[in-house]
Amino acid sequence: MSAVPAIPLYSPDLPPLPEARLRLLTELTHGLDAGALLYVSGYAAGLAAAQHQGLAPAHVPVQPHGASASLRATILYASHTGNGRRIAEKLTATLESQGLPARAVAAGDYATRELAQERLLYLVVSTHGDGDPPDDARAFFDFLLGRKAPRLEQLRFTVLALGDSSYPKFCEAGRIADERLAALGASPIAPRIDCDVDFDAAAAAWSDSALRHAAEALKPAGDAPRLSIVSPLRAAAPALATRDAPAVAEVLVRQRITGRTSDHPVTHIEIAAPADTLAYEPGDAVGIWHRNPDFLVAQIARALQLDPAMRVAHGADDHTLGEWLAAHREITRLSRPVLETHAALANNDELRRIVEGDADARAKLLRDWQFIDLLETWPAAWTGEALVAALRPITPRLYSIASSRSEVGDELHLTVAAVDYERSGARRVGAASYFLSSEAPELRAYIEPNTRFRLPDDSRRDIVMIGAGTGIAPYRAFLQARGAQGARGRHWLLFGARRFSSDFLYQGEWLAARKRGLLHRLDLATSRDQAEKIYVQHRLREHGAELWRWLEGGASLYVCGDATRMAPDVHAALREVVATHGARSADAAEEYLRDLAADRRYLRDVY
Numbered sequence: 001m002s003a004v005p006a007i008p009l010y011s012p013d014l015p016p017l018p019e020a021r022l023r024l025l026t027e028l029t030h031g032l033d034a035g036a037l038l039y040v041s042g043y044a045a046g047l048a049a050a051q052h053q054g055l056a057p058a059h060v061p062v063q064p065h066g067a068s069a070s071l072r073a074t075i076l077y078a079s080h081t082g083n084g085r086r087i088a089e090k091l092t093a094t095l096e097s098q099g100l101p102a103r104a105v106a107a108g109d110y111a112t113r114e115l116a117q118e119r120l121l122y123l124v125v126s127t128h129g130d131g132d133p134p135d136d137a138r139a140f141f142d143f144l145l146g147r148k149a150p151r152l153e154q155l156r157f158t159v160l161a162l163g164d165s166s167y168p169k170f171c172e173a174g175r176i177a178d179e180r181l182a183a184l185g186a187s188p189i190a191p192r193i194d195c196d197v198d199f200d201a202a203a204a205a206w207s208d209s210a211l212r213h214a215a216e217a218l219k220p221a222g223d224a225p226r227l228s229i230v231s232p233l234r235a236a237a238p239a240l241a242t243r244d245a246p247a248v249a250e251v252l253v254r255q256r257i258t259g260r261t262s263d264h265p266v267t268h269i270e271i272a273a274p275a276d277t278l279a280y281e282p283g284d285a286v287g288i289w290h291r292n293p294d295f296l297v298a299q300i301a302r303a304l305q306l307d308p309a310m311r312v313a314h315g316a317d318d319h320t321l322g323e324w325l326a327a328h329r330e331i332t333r334l335s336r337p338v339l340e341t342h343a344a345l346a347n348n349d350e351l352r353r354i355v356e357g358d359a360d361a362r363a364k365l366l367r368d369w370q371f372i373d374l375l376e377t378w379p380a381a382w383t384g385e386a387l388v389a390a391l392r393p394i395t396p397r398l399y400s401i402a403s404s405r406s407e408v409g410d411e412l413h414l415t416v417a418a419v420d421y422e423r424s425g426a427r428r429v430g431a432a433s434y435f436l437s438s439e440a441p442e443l444r445a446y447i448e449p450n451t452r453f454r455l456p457d458d459s460r461r462d463i464v465m466i467g468a469g470t471g472i473a474p475y476r477a478f479l480q481a482r483g484a485q486g487a488r489g490r491h492w493l494l495f496g497a498r499r500f501s502s503d504f505l506y507q508g509e510w511l512a513a514r515k516r517g518l519l520h521r522l523d524l525a526t527s528r529d530q531a532e533k534i535y536v537q538h539r540l541r542e543h544g545a546e547l548w549r550w551l552e553g554g555a556s557l558y559v560c561g562d563a564t565r566m567a568p569d570v571h572a573a574l575r576e577v578v579a580t581h582g583a584r585s586a587d588a589a590e591e592y593l594r595d596l597a598a599d600r601r602y603l604r605d606v607y
């Protein structure tokens with residue numbers, strides 16, 4: 001048996017875990033009840049005991065933390081849907097495993113005054129909304145772009161920008177951060193990399209170069225004391241599903257919850273979610289890997305006069321063309337490279353003019369058209385190989401979790417709106433929403449934690465939940481959890497839908513909660529029940545005085561649903577409410593909302 005050195009499990013001088021792991025631990029234990037906490041503590045004690053008995057402990061040397069900024073790499077991530085967070089955490093773990101001092105920090109948790117002390121900064125930034133940074137990173141961007149930003153001559157940095165080339169402002173937030181850091185005097189280690197949604201290879205190359213640079217820049221302090229920690233990979237830990245290794249979850253219930261007359265059908269889905277693979281909390285989302293619709297695969301093959309049974313090799317993979325299109329490639333969302341290649345192949349003047357000279361028309365096409373629309377409008381001859389090489393790898397879709405374990409046990413509920421519309425008389429569907437509403441008996445799923453959209457720790461705090469359409473989903477989870485907690489705080493739901501009779505999602509449950517006294521206020525805004533359109537922002541203004549009282553009483557505000565129109569309109573209405581009822585100027589009202597967001601009392605999950 002190999003000798004196992006005595007391990008200082010806790011020393012007052014050295015934090016016992018690297019920051020990234022401390023963060024994971026905090027996330028893991030947040031909100032657990034006493035029984036669950038005891039289980040975690042017993043689990044860790046068991047690991048430590050096994051390590052002392054020499055049972056396959058894996059020692060990973062790490063530098064003690066508290067290293068000064070000059071000796072440490074900061075991997076700062078501005079991420080909304082988790083891609084950037086995963087890249088940053090992976091890079092941090094790799095640096096740590098090489099004995100290089102590093103920390104991963106969410107932009108929302110970053111103390112901006114530290115920027116002036118940083119020496120080595122790896123920034124991972126995604127773009128959301130319409131070319132905006134993620135909500136969580138707004139304060140960081142305000143600081144960086146504002147007048148108080150310090151000169152940064154001492155800083156070396158590199159930016160990995162995440163985005164989606166079907167958006168007109170591709171990787172905009174990453175570009176802005178990159179240019180601003182350079183303008184403040186910081187020196188780039190390497191040029192920024194802009195990644196499309198198939199970011200794995202580019203992110204790996206960026207991380208490799210970051211690692212190489214850090215190995216040179218951060219000389220491991222040979223004499224410094226080192227800690228050993230148990231690698232979670234080697235411990236017999238329960239395997240939480242991940243994006244790359246999703247769980248296969250049985251579908252238990254699939255039920256349409258909009259009325260027959262609704263022109264916007266929504267399906268409620270329940271899946272089996274054992275806590276050891278699909279652990280979640282209210283506010284989290286579930287990632288679902290879908291298969292593309294068979295009828296669409298057949299349409300594309302027909303339009304290209306290609307045989308779906310033909311074999312196509314690409315990289316190390318070899319599938320039939322049909323299987324590539326059904327399971328491995330994005331065929332509903334267009335990307336700029338596909339559009340440009342198609343324009344070259346189609347050799348059509350109109351399309352060439354749009355792609356090369358008309359930015360608005362190109363943006364509209366990228367947003368609203370599917371690949372099949374291109375093929376049918378401007379035919380082009382693609383080979384199977386060229387097609388598989390050009391189309392982006394399929395990506396999972398996220399759905400807000402509409403349940404709380406405290407109410408549903410080992411289940412997970414989601415609320416899915418059908419993307420189902422016509423273009424030139426032909427039916428078009430969204431790939432994942434179609435798949436979810438079809439008969440598939442199982443789904444491949446993983447949890448995307450959203451620590452930025454959580455219930456307040458103090459259950460006496462009031463909450464105001466504002467949303468439209470499927471934006472209601474997390475509020476169902478919130479109310480279930482608060483009901484189970486016996487929360488003393490009040491609950492106010494402001495919900496927007498098209499029609500009361502057909503689109504008031506989970507109507508029975510909200511009305512029952514109202515009757516039980518769990519839901520204290522309910523305000524509906526229906527846009528098509530009367531001549532004039534009424535949206536949630538109208539209700540906010542109408543009940544502004546009451547809303548102001550709730551806010552001044554410490555309520556937390558949540559906004560969920562459409563990012564394009566609803567979230568900005570709601571924000572403008574909130575600003576008006578604060579200005580009118582709080583007797584403030586528009587600027588001071590904006591400042592009030594910014595402070596509220598910084599206090600985690602104005603939280604948004606918009607998409």
Ligand SMILES: Cc1cc2nc3c(=O)[nH]c(=O)nc-3n(C[C@H](O)[C@H](O)[C@H](O)COP(=O)(O)OP(=O)(O)OC[C@H]3O[C@@H](n4cnc5c(N)ncnc54)[C@H](O)[C@@H]3O)c2cc1C
Pocket residue numbers: 081285332333334366367368369370397398399400401415416417418419420421429430431432433434470471473605606607
């Ligand atoms: C954090 C987060 C949480 C989310 N939560 C939910 C949720 O709770 N419920 C939910 O339903 N969705 C939710 N979404 C959205 C969801 O992830 C998918 O984007 C949505 O289901 C559409 O995906 P799809 O694969 O069906 O459509 P896609 O295949 O991605 O879209 C097909 C294409 O059709 C076109 N198109 C799409 N819609 C229309 C339209 N209405 N008219 C014309 N053309 C159109 C566009 O060209 C689009 O690229 C969430 C997203 C995020 C980021």
Ligand SMILES: Cc1cc2nc3c(=O)[nH]c(=O)nc-3n(C[C@H](O)[C@H](O)[C@H](O)COP(=O)(O)O)c2cc1C
Pocket residue numbers: 078079080081082083084085126127128129130131132134162163164165167168169170171172196197563606607
């Ligand atoms: C609602 C929404 C809006 C988006 N807007 C943009 C955009 O304007 N420009 C862009 O390049 N990418 C945009 N994206 C794509 C994201 O940047 C991309 O999915 C990225 O990988 C997300 O990284 P994250 O998970 O770290 O947030 C958008 C994504 C969503 C869900």
